[in-house]
Amino acid sequence: MPTDTKLDNNDSGATGKLARLCIVLLLVLTLLSAAAGFLWLPSVKADFSARGVWDSICRAAGAPRSWGGDGGGVQSPQVATNVILLPAMMRQADSAVVGRGATLALNCTMCHGALGNSRSNAPNLAGQYPEVIAKQLNDYKSGKRSHSLMNSLAGALTDEHIAELAAYYASLPKARTAPTSYDESLPALVRVGDPMRNIAPCIACHGGVDQKLGAPWLEGMPKQYLADQLHAFKTGARANDAQQQMRNMARNMSTAEIEQVAVFYARKSNSATQ
Ligand code: HEC
Ligand code: HEC
Known part of the structure; x- marks a missing residue:
């Protein structure tokens, strides 16, 4: 039927136009996203430093910049001590x-x-x-x-x-000093620490309640030496304590608290209050 044929012709013509338009749009979109990914993004993001198309694709997909040790990757964390x-x-x-x-x-x-x-x-x-x-x-x-x-x-x-x-x-x-043992008269930081500030009691590692392997005997040490070491841990000038055991605590201690515990440990007699 002529009318039907005409209709069909009209239909297929419109569909063909639409299909061409879609292909053109797709091409334009592809070109735009390629331009954005390879030209615009690298130019505005300082650390994008595209090292070629392959590198850009890998980084966009989340692959690390370097799998091995070519120097460009993350450096291994600093080890506090070599002693086990x-x-x-x-x-x-x-x-x-x-x-x-x-x-x-x-x-x-x-x-x-x-x-x-x-x-x-x-x-x-x-x-x-x-x-x-x-x-x-x-x-x-x-x-x-x-x-x-x-x-x-x-x-x-x-x-x-x-x-x-x-x-x-x-x-x-x-x-001439006796070991520290648990006693209500000990300074609070020595006896119970300060859990809210992540300060563990000194007697949990330095003797009194427990003696941890590698924690030095402190009793009778020169007061100035003790205070200097605590300040050095606080600032990170001394960083040879494994797992930052001392740095984590000293960082949160005030100068007055450092003075107080140094005086306590430097005592020359048995008395905890001296
Ligand atoms: C979690 C365990 C732990 C706690 C709690 C702890 N220490 Fe220590 N402390 C250590 C260890 C381990 C070392 C040795 C670090 C190293 O290997 O150089 C050390 C070292 C020190 C030194 C250096 C001594 C030296 O002769 O080199 C001082 C001073 C010191 N601690 C004071 C304190 C004081 C004061 C407290 C309480 C506020 C305290 N520590 C709590 C584990 C601890
Ligand atoms: C000229 C002075 C001097 C001489 C000599 C000396 N030392 Fe020291 N030593 C120090 C000082 C000061 C410190 C503390 C340094 C610091 O702040 O890290 C120290 C720290 C130490 C420590 C760390 C102690 C602790 O509780 O953390 C040890 C162990 C040590 N010396 C052993 C020795 C040995 C063994 C000798 C001999 C071979 C020696 N020293 C010779 C001055 C000296």
């Missing part, structure tokens, strides 16, 4: 090792005292836990803890020397 503490490091050494340590320690008496108790502001070493002395000497040696003098002195020590010095100092009697 083991309970075996606490063992009592035999007397020959202690004797060799005593000879080596002649180089240290000038600052740390003839029997390991300093009369200046250097830390006491007498009666210090052997694993603490070994860890600190290793950290000075590797530069993880910095102090110009101790870095150069420790740099010259072998692993054997370090073990001998640690055994010798651990064998000496401590300064």
